[in-house]
Amino acid sequence: MAGYVTHNYDVLIVGAGGAGLRAAIEAASTGCKVGVVCKSLLGKAHTVMAEGGMAAAMGNVDDRDNWRVHFSDTMRGGQYLNNWRMAQLHAQEAPDRARELEAWGALFDRTRDGRILQRNFGGHRYPRLAHVGDRTGLEMIRTLQDHGIHSGMEVHMECTVLTLMMDGGRCAGAFGYHRERGQFMLWQAKAVVLATGGIGRAFKITSNSWEYTGDGQALAYRAGAELMDMEFVQFHPTGMVWPPSVRGILVTEGVRGEGGVLKNRDGQRFMFDDIPDLYKNQTADGEDEGWRYTQGDKNARRPPELLTRDHVARCINREVKAGRGSPHGGVFLDIAWIKKHIPSAEEHIKKKLPSMYHQFMQLANIDITKEPMEVGPTTHYMMGGVRVDGDSQMSTIPGLFAAGEVAAGLHGANRLGGNSLSDLVVFGKRAGEYAVKFARENAVIHSDETQIGAAMKSALAPFDRTAKEGPYQIQHDLQDKMQDLVGIVRLEDEMQQALGVLEGLNQRAAQVSVEGNRQYNGGWHTAMDLPNLLMVSEAITRSAILRKESRGAQFRDDYPYKDPEWGKYNLITKQGANGEMIVEKREIPPLPAELKQIIEEMK
Numbered sequence: 001m002a003g004y005v006t007h008n009y010d011v012l013i014v015g016a017g018g019a020g021l022r023a024a025i026e027a028a029s030t031g032c033k034v035g036v037v038c039k040s041l042l043g044k045a046h047t048v049m050a051e052g053g054m055a056a057a058m059g060n061v062d063d064r065d066n067w068r069v070h071f072s073d074t075m076r077g078g079q080y081l082n083n084w085r086m087a088q089l090h091a092q093e094a095p096d097r098a099r100e101l102e103a104w105g106a107l108f109d110r111t112r113d114g115r116i117l118q119r120n121f122g123g124h125r126y127p128r129l130a131h132v133g134d135r136t137g138l139e140m141i142r143t144l145q146d147h148g149i150h151s152g153m154e155v156h157m158e159c160t161v162l163t164l165m166m167d168g169g170r171c172a173g174a175f176g177y178h179r180e181r182g183q184f185m186l187w188q189a190k191a192v193v194l195a196t197g198g199i200g201r202a203f204k205i206t207s208n209s210w211e212y213t214g215d216g217q218a219l220a221y222r223a224g225a226e227l228m229d230m231e232f233v234q235f236h237p238t239g240m241v242w243p244p245s246v247r248g249i250l251v252t253e254g255v256r257g258e259g260g261v262l263k264n265r266d267g268q269r270f271m272f273d274d275i276p277d278l279y280k281n282q283t284a285d286g287e288d289e290g291w292r293y294t295q296g297d298k299n300a301r302r303p304p305e306l307l308t309r310d311h312v313a314r315c316i317n318r319e320v321k322a323g324r325g326s327p328h329g330g331v332f333l334d335i336a337w338i339k340k341h342i343p344s345a346e347e348h349i350k351k352k353l354p355s356m357y358h359q360f361m362q363l364a365n366i367d368i369t370k371e372p373m374e375v376g377p378t379t380h381y382m383m384g385g386v387r388v389d390g391d392s393q394m395s396t397i398p399g400l401f402a403a404g405e406v407a408a409g410l411h412g413a414n415r416l417g418g419n420s421l422s423d424l425v426v427f428g429k430r431a432g433e434y435a436v437k438f439a440r441e442n443a444v445i446h447s448d449e450t451q452i453g454a455a456m457k458s459a460l461a462p463f464d465r466t467a468k469e470g471p472y473q474i475q476h477d478l479q480d481k482m483q484d485l486v487g488i489v490r491l492e493d494e495m496q497q498a499l500g501v502l503e504g505l506n507q508r509a510a511q512v513s514v515e516g517n518r519q520y521n522g523g524w525h526t527a528m529d530l531p532n533l534l535m536v537s538e539a540i541t542r543s544a545i546l547r548k549e550s551r552g553a554q555f556r557d558d559y560p561y562k563d564p565e566w567g568k569y570n571l572i573t574k575q576g577a578n579g580e581m582i583v584e585k586r587e588i589p590p591l592p593a594e595l596k597q598i599i600e601e602m603k
Contacts, residue, residue, distance in 0.1 A: 003456060004175075004184035007156070009035040010439045011432070012173060012189035014161050014216065017045035018137070018421060019404030020195030021144035022097075022428030023435065027193075028151035030436045035187055036155045037174065039196075039211045043145050046197050046209045047424065050137035051355060052254035053119055053129025054101075054425075055418035056094035060115040062298060065126040067091040071595070072602035074419060076278065077123045077308050078383075078412020079552045079562070081229065081570060084591050085390030086410040086427070094422035097429065098130050106143040108132055120257040120294055122306040123416035125282065125602075127296070134254045134355045140421060159185060160528055161215065163455045164192065164223040164400065165447055171223065171400035172445040175455050179525060182518025184456055188447055190439035193393075193431045194220060194402040198382040199233070199536045201475075201529075204483035206379035207239055207250035213529040214536035216406035220386045221535060225395040227573040228408040230536070230583075231543035232383035232553045234415055235488050237262075237312035239378025241330035246363045248378040251333065251356065253417040255373075256305040258352050259294040260335040261287075262316070263372070264324040270331075271304035274315055279307055291341060310414045310553045313377040317488050320376065330376030336369055345369065377488055381420065383411040383553060384543070387572065392434035393427055399438055403431035413552020462527045465513040471526040474508050477501075478533055486541050490556045495545045502538050509534060539573045542583045546571055 011027040013020045016038035028034045038045065057070040070091035075082050102108060102116060108130050109117040118127045132139040149155075161176040165188070173188040196216030200208025221227055238251040256262075264270050275283050283304055284290035290303025305312065316331050326332055335353070339345035346369040350357050353368070360366040360373055386395050386402035388409060393401045404424045411419065462471075485498040509530045514523040549563040550556050569585040576582045591599070 004186050004452065006186045006188065007035060007154070009033050009187065009189040011191050011193065011435045012037065012187050013193045013195060014174060015045070015195030015197060015404070015406070016042055016155065017047040017195060017197060017404060018140050018144060018424030019428035019431070020045070020193070021141070021148050022425045023193045023195060023403055023432035024153045025144065025148045025151050026429045026432030027436050028153045032436050032439060034153040035189065036153050037159050037161060037176070037187060038155065038157055039160060039179070039215070041157050042155050043141060045141055046212060047141050047421070048138040049207065049209065049250055050421050051134040051250065051252035052121060052257065053131030053136045053418050054094070054098055054140070054421035055121070055124060055128050055416065056098040056130055056422050057091060057128055058095045058098065058116060058118065058130070060111055061118045061296065062126040064298070065128060068598045069125055069602060070094070070128065072599050073124055074410070074416060075412070075599055077414050077416040079414065080412065080567060081552070081588065082412035083390050083409030084589075084595055088595060089390065089430075090410055090419070090423060090426050093426045097422060097425040101140065101143050101425070104143050104147045106132070106139050119254060120302065120306060121253055121417045122256065122312065123308045124418065129257070129418040131254065134252045134353050137421060156185070156187070160525065161219060162459055162528065163451070164219050165451060166223060167445050167448070170398045170442065170445075172447065175452055177459065177518070180520060182521065186447060186452065188445060190443060190445055191399045191401065191435040193435050194386060194400070194406050195404050195428065195431070196406045198405045199540075200379045202478060202482050202533050202537045202540070203379035203487070204479040205239065205248040207236060207248055208379065214532045216402065217385055217539070218532035218535045220395055220397070220400065220402065221539070221573070221575060223397055223400065224575065225397045225400060226387040227385060227539060228387040228570050229384035229413070229543070230539040230573050231547050231571060232413050233379060233540060234309055234381040234383060234553045235313045235377040236380030237309055237316050237377055238333055238375040240364065241326070241374045241376045242328040242364060249359070249363070250378065250380065251373060251375050252353070253309075255333060255335050255353060255356060257294065258335065259291060259338045260305065260333050261303070261337060262305050262312070263332045263334055264319045265326055266324060270319050270324070271307070271312065271315055275304055275307070276311060283307065308414055309417060310555070313488060314555055316377055326374045328374050330374045332372040333375045334372035336371060381405065381415055383413065383415055384408045391430070393431035394434060394438070399442065401431040401435050403427040413554065459528065462512055462514040462524065465511060467511045467513045469508060469512060470514065470523055471509070471512050471530055472523070474505055474512060474530055475526060475533065478505055478537060482537055486537070486544060488555065490544055490554070491558050492545065495541050498541050499538070502534060502541065506534050538581055539583070542581060543571045543573060546583050546585070
């Protein structure tokens with residue numbers, strides 16, 4: 001069939017963030033032909049927004065740290081719904097991946113004796129985050145991109161993938177189009193790695209960039225793969241709330257790791273009012289102890305501002321709803337207060353948090369060395385995603401792999417800050433390695449012309465419709481309703497209402513029209529994003545309805561407590577025989593005795 005350009009690869013990577021680039025580097029190092037497809041320009045991936053650091057138990061600042069403590073912290077933070085094998089591999093392999101980045105040229109901050117410096121972060125027992133000021137994600141992308149482009153991989157920038165190609169029950173590439181020219185493209189591949197990131201653009205207030213429209217999750221689901229734990233959407237506690245044009249932009253947890261505190265409008269450090277039982281013996285009982293912890297006192301316990309993100313976000317939400325919030329609907333994050341303890345506080349803050357200083361000065365005309373920031377929860381990260389094998393990262397579809405935020409398992413019900421960047425390189429490497437193995441063992445593939453024709457017809461349909469509604473209003477309405485009805489605090493009747501809203505939005509999206517032609521057409525791009533946003537929104541909502549408890553990032557006002565019975569299950573989302581969405585419980589495999597003992601020892 002005419003009308004598209006074909007490229008052939010051994011391994012195709014969809015996404016060029018940390019996970020995609022690390023997978024591509026690993027695959028290309030074996031001599032395989034590797035293609036990388038990314039939605040934006042190379043180097044612009046959302047990984048650059050991960051600012052605080054990369055969690056790796058190297059013990060450079062506190063020699064009590066090791067992989068066992070990191071494993072235990074990750075499992076506790078995930079409320080024990082994690083894929084324990086992924087949590088184990090992540091904790092064991094993250095230090096090697098950090099040192100690998102260093103060898104490739106990453107300029108980490110340093111201890112006085114020249115080792116990689118590590119900072120405190122929420123949910124981590126010891127200072128564990130290797131960092132580059134508050135620009136760690138940017139340094140990771142710079143390093144991986146610089147190393148990767150010399151490996152021989154071919155990069156297709158500014159391309160959207162519309163569907164995964166199937167050869168029988170096996171994944172055999174992808175079909176999509178070039179966003180600038182509008183030209184259709186077929187990427188044939190013996191193995192495919194999804195590294196597309198998250199779903200944040202399904203919500204109104206988000207730290208996520210425009211690419212995060214649930215593409216990978218939706219592509220995998222429609223190909224027949226299973227998704228897992230889609231109810232667990234992390235709301236980062238500290239996004240900017242003022243001015244409105246920047247609402248939701250991330251304020252790194254590194255601010256709190258360096259001693260920043262949260263206060264309500266009355267100046268009260270409200271986080272001391274609500275400390276979960278699971279963390280009481282690890283949390284400071286006063287301001288002085290909390291401060292000493294941030295300055296490296298090994299005998300001090302962490303301040304409550306460094307509790308897990310789900311809990312901090314709910315505490316902020318509580319203060320705002322109780323009328324104790326800041327003038328623009330958030331709370332105050334104060335790092336300027338450290339001048340009580342550090343004489344040269346202004347220079348210290350600028351050195352430790354250069355991006356945050358610049359961000360608030362430029363966008364909000366606030367000098368964070370002198371006055372507090374207004375912050376509030378923002379949709380930030382998706383713990384759920386494509387269900388994968390813990391070792392290989394292969395999905396339930398042969399030949400289809402997933403790594404990074406698009407994959408589920410490592411983080412369970414809630415991700416600890418800093419675990420995302422090490423997740424990218426640990427499992428990006430593994431996905432690339434096992435994708436090559438699969439490609440070599442399953443060489444021959446065929447492309448289905450019928451599938452290609454159907455994809456082209458569906459993509460061009462909006463140009464032929466006479467309906468007057470464009471895609472932007474549908475996307476706006478989706479974000480508005482998901483924020484209101486399936487947000488930080490959830491209720492059964494509101495989520496049932498959301499399902500009705502989603503059904504109506506799906507009907508509208510099926511009739512959406514776009515004007516003009518395929519070149520430089522933002523309306524067309526948005527129309528192509530809508531089915532993915534709607535699909536992941538339905539999966540989130542149905543999963544959140546089924547899980548009748550509060551655990552990790554899922555908080556239900558009608559079921560406000562953890563239920564031990566629900567702690568035995570992950571929730572699996574898959575497509576039924578008639579195209580309907582099915583969400584079901586699946587029992588979590590038991591922990592091996594040696595890992596169970598580690599968790600008991602670390603309590």
